[in-house]
Amino acid sequence: MRHPMLATVNSFSALLPPAEHRLALRVTRQAQRTLHQGHPWLFDRSIVSQSAEGRAGDLAVIFDDRRRFLAIGLYDPSSPIRVRVLQHNAPATIDAAFLAGRLATAVERRARLAAKETTGYRLVHGEGDELPGLVIDRYDRVLVMKLYTPAWLPYVPVLLEGVAAVVPAEWIVLRMSRAVQREAEPLGIVDGATLTGAPPDGPHLFVENGLRFEVDVLRGQKTGFFLDQRDNRARVETLAAGKEVLNVFAYTGGFSLYAARGGASSTVSLDISVPALEAAQRNLALNEHLPAVSACQHEYLAENAFTGLARLAKEGRRFDLVVVDPPSFAQQQSAVPGALHAYERLAKLALGVMRPGGTLVAASCSSRVSSEDFFASIRTGASRAGRVLHEFDHTAHPPDHPVRFPEMAYLKCLYALS
Ligand code: SAH
Numbered sequence: 001m002r003h004p005m006l007a008t009v010n011s012f013s014a015l016l017p018p019a020e021h022r023l024a025l026r027v028t029r030q031a032q033r034t035l036h037q038g039h040p041w042l043f044d045r046s047i048v049s050q051s052a053e054g055r056a057g058d059l060a061v062i063f064d065d066r067r068r069f070l071a072i073g074l075y076d077p078s079s080p081i082r083v084r085v086l087q088h089n090a091p092a093t094i095d096a097a098f099l100a101g102r103l104a105t106a107v108e109r110r111a112r113l114a115a116k117e118t119t120g121y122r123l124v125h126g127e128g129d130e131l132p133g134l135v136i137d138r139y140d141r142v143l144v145m146k147l148y149t150p151a152w153l154p155y156v157p158v159l160l161e162g163v164a165a166v167v168p169a170e171w172i173v174l175r176m177s178r179a180v181q182r183e184a185e186p187l188g189i190v191d192g193a194t195l196t197g198a199p200p201d202g203p204h205l206f207v208e209n210g211l212r213f214e215v216d217v218l219r220g221q222k223t224g225f226f227l228d229q230r231d232n233r234a235r236v237e238t239l240a241a242g243k244e245v246l247n248v249f250a251y252t253g254g255f256s257l258y259a260a261r262g263g264a265s266s267t268v269s270l271d272i273s274v275p276a277l278e279a280a281q282r283n284l285a286l287n288e289h290l291p292a293v294s295a296c297q298h299e300y301l302a303e304n305a306f307t308g309l310a311r312l313a314k315e316g317r318r319f320d321l322v323v324v325d326p327p328s329f330a331q332q333q334s335a336v337p338g339a340l341h342a343y344e345r346l347a348k349l350a351l352g353v354m355r356p357g358g359t360l361v362a363a364s365c366s367s368r369v370s371s372e373d374f375f376a377s378i379r380t381g382a383s384r385a386g387r388v389l390h391e392f393d394h395t396a397h398p399p400d401h402p403v404r405f406p407e408m409a410y411l412k413c414l415y416a417l418s
Contacts, residue, residue, distance in 0.1 A: 015154035024051040042083040056150040074151035084132035100162035120206035128402035144223040150183040171197040212286040237262035243320035253280025260296035309349035347381025367410035389416040
């Protein structure tokens with residue numbers, strides 16, 4: 001295992017802008033309207049004038065045409081989202097107490113989840129918790145703080161204090177998006193750095209709805225686990241009794257394990273990543289004490305979903321319940337038509353291995369693809385497969401991934417019989 005460096009508080013405080021250093025920004029009429037309505041992003045193209053050049057982490061105060069306060073937020077010169085708003089419409093002092101308050105509110109919102117045999121969940125969901133560009137995930141006593149803007153770097157020590165006051169943690173790890181890594185590395189702050197505490201011995205475990213999972217917070221995707229699919233996994237458990245289940249884009253086997261506990265007779269977990277499927281097998285072993293999980297047959301296929309599904313169809317393999325949960329296909333706007341086409345192909349391929357009367361569960365996490373467009377592409381895929389879909393549910397975000405404005409609503413999932 002790679003030993004992450006301890007990032008010292010000094011590396012961060014070197015970045016802290018002087019408290020009195022604030023930028024004053026004037027913005028377009030359109031931006032004034034959206035900010036007034038509570039939108040948390042100010043784009044670079046909407047800035048009309050700016051009092052000084054800004055550095056990442058500077059506080060920016062945005063005024064309207066009549067010099068009235070509109071919003072205050074974090075400035076990021078490296079991103080087209082130039083300011084991420086921390087507070088709208090009423091001036092605020094952004095200090096340790098302010099941020100600690102926001103963190104405490106976010107943690108309080110999750111109190112219900114913590115009580116449900118679930119120790120892995122999102123504590124802070126960026127814009128959804130009015131801490132834009134900041135994610136904190138909890139995996140039992142390990143916390144992962146992930147920054148999506150370098151503007152948060154100077155505030156890391158303060159965030160640490162705020163979070164430690166409300167959540168017990170043995171180890172807090174820093175993860176950063178690529179753009180943030182580029183700014184942090186020259187300062188000696190590396191992705192995966194330990195912020196406090198020490199890593200547990202061996203693989204780290206947490207529970208979700210009573211199922212045990214390991215998580216690799218240093219190398220795993222996102223912060224190590226797709227916490228956002230918890231409720232869909234739980235739903236699949238209720239649909240799986242007696243079924244042969246195919247889990248496409250299985251990652252570490254979440255949907256397969258829930259299906260097994262729900263009484264599935266077999267699961268096939270298909271993913272292109274060999275390490276993910278190896279973790280899926282370890283997760284299975286962690287839950288084999290559950291009679292339903294050990295009674296279920298488990299198979300793992302490391303291959304591309306598109307060619308794998310076509311191969312399974314050709315070999316005559318058929319399933320009663322097919323889950324399709326691909327990665328985001330549209331990282332930018334220009335990729336949206338291609339993404340819709342990919343969803344359509346996947347739906348057609350998935351139905352090609354599904355017995356008549358089976359259940360299709362199809363999810364999308366592409367924020368640029370609307371739910372309606374996504375559902376429409378699944379319907380088109382179904383009609384190309386010569387199947388009629390009887391949709392019985394559409395789901396969106398779980399409560400620990402709150403959505404405050406439309407661009408945040410990335411997750412959607414369709415349930416259908418066919
Ligand atoms: N359903 C999972 C999360 C899926 S994330 C869960 O509940 O945890 C998306 C997964 O798709 C990743 O594991 C990634 O390895 C896999 N993947 C990406 N491209 C793929 C492809 N072309 N074929 C198969 N798997 C792919």
